[in-house]
Amino acid sequence: MRSDIPRLMDERHLDAVVVTGNTDDCKDLAYVTGGVKLEGAMYLLRRDGAAALFASPLERELAASTGHPVRLWSDYDLNEYLLASQGDRLAAVTRQWTDILAELGITGRVGFFGAGASNRVPVGDIGSGFALLQRLASANPHLEVTGDLAPTLFQIARETKDDREIAAMRRAGELTGEVIAVVIAFIQSHAVRNGGVYKADGSPLTIGDCKALIRTELAKRNLDEAHENLFCQGRDGAVGHNTGQPDMPLRLGESIVFDLFPRDRASGYFHDITRTFFLGYAPPQLASRWRQVKTIFDLLLQALRVGEPVASYQGMTCDFFEDAGYPTLRSEPRTLKGYTHSLGHGVGLDVHEGPYLGIIPGNSASLQPGHVISIEPGLYDPDEGWAIRIEDTVAIDSAGQVVNLSASPYDMVIPMGV
Secondary structure: OHHHHHHHHHHOOOOEEEEEEOOOOOHHHHHHOOOOOOOOEEEEEEOOOOEEEEEOHHHHHHHHOOOOOEEEHHHHOHHHHHHHOOOOHHHHHHHHHHHHHHHOOOOEEEEEEEEOOOOOOOOOOHHHHHHHHHHHHHHOOOEEEEOOOOOOHHHHHHOEOOHHHHHHHHHHHHHHHHHHHHHHHHHHOOEEEOOEEEOOOOOEOEHHHHHHHHHHHHHHOOEEOOOOOEEEEHHHHHOOOOOOOOOOEOEOOOEEEEEEOOEEOOOOOEOOEEEEEEEOOOOHHHHHHHHHHHHHHHHHHHHOOOOOEOHHHHHHHHHHHHHOOOOEOOOOOOOOOEEOOOOOEEOOOOOOEEEEOOOOOOOOOEOOOOEEEEEOOEEEEOOOOEEEEOEEEEEEOOOOOEEEOOOOOOOOEEOOOO
16 A cells, blocks of 8 residues: 555665656656646655645646655756767756755665656656666765665555545446446447347347457446457467457357456556356356366355465465366466466556465565455366356455455356347
8 A cells, every 4th residue: 555655665775766667658657646637747755745746837737736845847847868868868957867866865875667658758668767877876976876676665555555546446337337238238239140149230240349349338437448358259369469350250169268357547447357147048167167167266255365375266276176177387387277376466446456466485474454356266278268267356355354346247148138
């Protein structure tokens, strides 16, 4: 949580942190600004709590709405620094940042974070960031310029959400559930014949038709498809992050994996949900496998407890599937069928963030109040051409209770031709 940032600074012996970039690209900046949209901003925080937010004069009112003390980049006009540096941009920005840090009394060990290049903040890639920070450190021997490898200070803070954040994520889940319902109703509204689904003009209804509707319905609800949704039929759903073939006609009795993970533009938070269903009917063997996935899914939700190691839930899932005769990444690390991924991940300003519910060296995280995680067991067989995954996003509230943020039924079969 944001309230953890001072503690995390102390643990890293940081006298200050600097976060730069665009809020659309830099989740850390979006985090400290509370989702207010800014371009080319800089947030500075000293260990004693003194803070400043630098913003464009054009965005001064947006910046003020964050509640942080606002300074304008025009107070440190880059053109003047460029003139004094004879057009040397690296030298100009170094002098500009040196003056800002000096005026704000920032000294000692300083951690730098950020992403997203602009005229004012030229740190859009690892090379330009390295060049600037190297020059800044050379020009300011009284500073110890440092950074973090993942998980960074801000990534750790973001792993737990407060009640306001969880409420925003619940709203994103409700809106996402509405989209799923509309898409299913749209499919049901079409005619069925010879095992296929057809439009009024006699042409087959396709994956692409469904994905076009998904995008329209997301936009109606101010949800952003930051990453392309997965709407995959048959074998396509069994191969990792396949997104679905647009020209593939929908068929009765084939598994359809619908994985939707939009971002709520109002809050900046993601939701992540997957439903697997069959149109018209489910072949008996696949119906049995669907029920197996739903069984372990239900058991996992019932087993979530504050203080439990998150990796233990991956172990529980592997136990279940291995006992049922399926390979898992634990029993066969290179398997491409069976249970082929980890159980889940944190969800927040990134669709994939900590904690990660996988069995990996060093994963000592335990479930805590404020965690928002996906639970997504699945089974896959690309050779046989089927896939089944069920996923919800759940939160652990401040009282330690599990709150399901996903809002969509778990229907195995979608009735058709009714």
